[in-house]
Amino acid sequence: MARLRSAGECPWDREQTLETLRTYLLEETYELLEAIERREPELLQEELGDLLLEVVFLTQICSEQDLFSMDEVVRGIRDKLVRRHPHVFSDKPATNAQQAIQRWEEIKNKEKSAGAPDRSLLDGVPPHMPALLRAHRLSSKAGLVGFDWKALGDLYDKLDEEIAEFRRAAAAQDREAMQDELGDLLFIAANIGRYTGLDPEAALQGANRKFTSRFRHIEQSLKRQGLDPASATLEQMEKLWAEAKALERGGSEDGPTERS
Numbered sequence: 365m366a367r368l369r370s371a372g373e374c375p376w377d378r379e380q381t382l383e384t385l386r387t388y389l390l391e392e393t394y395e396l397l398e399a400i401e402r403r404e405p406e407l408l409q410e411e412l413g414d415l416l417l418e419v420v421f422l423t424q425i426c427s428e429q430d431l432f433s434m435d436e437v438v439r440g441i442r443d444k445l446v447r448r449h450p451h452v453f454s455d456k457p458a459t460n461a462q463q464a465i466q467r468w469e470e471i472k473n474k475e476k477s478a479g480a481p482d483r484s485l486l487d488g489v490p491p492h493m494p495a496l497l498r499a500h501r502l503s504s505k506a507g508l509v510g511f512d513w514k515a516l517g518d519l520y521d522k523l524d525e526e527i528a529e530f531r532r533a534a535a536a537q538d539r540e541a542m543q544d545e546l547g548d549l550l551f552i553a554a555n556i557g558r559y560t561g562l563d564p565e566a567a568l569q570g571a572n573r574k575f576t577s578r579f580r581h582i583e584q585s586l587k588r589q590g591l592d593p594a595s596a597t598l599e600q601m602e603k604l605w606a607e608a609k610a611l612e613r614g615g616s617e618d619g620p621t622e623r624s
Contacts, residue, residue: 365417365424382425389418401569447471469508485509497565499554507558516559523552574612581608 368377396411423434448468451458458464477483489501506512513519526549533541557564582604586596593601 365420366427369424369428377421380421380425382422385418385422385425389415389422392418447475466508469505494565496550496554496568499551500558500564503551503555503558513555513559516556519552519556519559523549523556526552577612578605578608581605581611 365377368374369380371378392411392415396408396415399408399411402408419437420434423432423437427433446453448471449464450456450471451464451467456467458467472488473483473485476488485505486502489498489505491498493501503512513522526545530542530545530549533545554564557567582596582601583593585604585607586592586600591600
């Protein structure tokens with residue numbers, strides 16, 4: 365990378381900055397996430413390399429600006445791993461994963477709070493994270509200090525409450541209130557995922573893939589009939605949706621056609 369950015373070598377690499385590489389960093393991260401889902405070792409290896417390239421690229425730019433070197437980046441994460449694993453590298457044992465992550469967060473908060481007395485426990489959650497994932501992380505951090513639901517049933521009750529509040533806002537045609545209540549509803553859904561040990565972001569991605577697969581079945585089936593979704597009736601599409609759902613499950617196509 366140092367050679368690519370040196371005088372007379374690659375003009376594109378030389379033009380890149382920390383700002384221009386943000387898009388590529390995000391793109392490579394999402395491609396790596398897809399590779400993890402597909403569980404294809406060769407693809408996973410390739411995407412890990414691509415993401416590592418972005419780290420090397422960004423670090424090279426910082427090195428040229430005399431900010432820090434790759435050695436310092438690696439040494440920094442190595443030292444952090446040692447500091448935040450006292451149950452491994454010192455005499456403070458952790459009996460389970462929850463205790464280990466709680467200790468990590470405690471040490472992290474002490475480090476971040478040094479010289480910043482007004483720092484919040486939630487400051488470490490990036491504001492630009494996908495909203496559902498951020499809801500998961502915010503509630504997780506609050507839960508580590510005991511600000512959490514006592515039982516899963518309480519979350520179910522809260523979910524019912526938020527649905528009722530959204531329905532009232534919708535009945536009143538209050539768009540501002542509807543927006544607010546929809547946010548509360550999604551936040552509780554994310555909390556249910558966290559509380560049960562499920563990743564709400566991964567769950568929603570799974571639902572997106574399922575919807576995409578079933579809708580494509582609708583499109584392909586209609587195409588064979590000389591139709592398209594715009595010219596088909598809702599009843600025709602609902603029937604094909606149920607067909608796609610049945611094919612996924614290897615069962616009968618009979619039954620209700622609810623979109624779930």
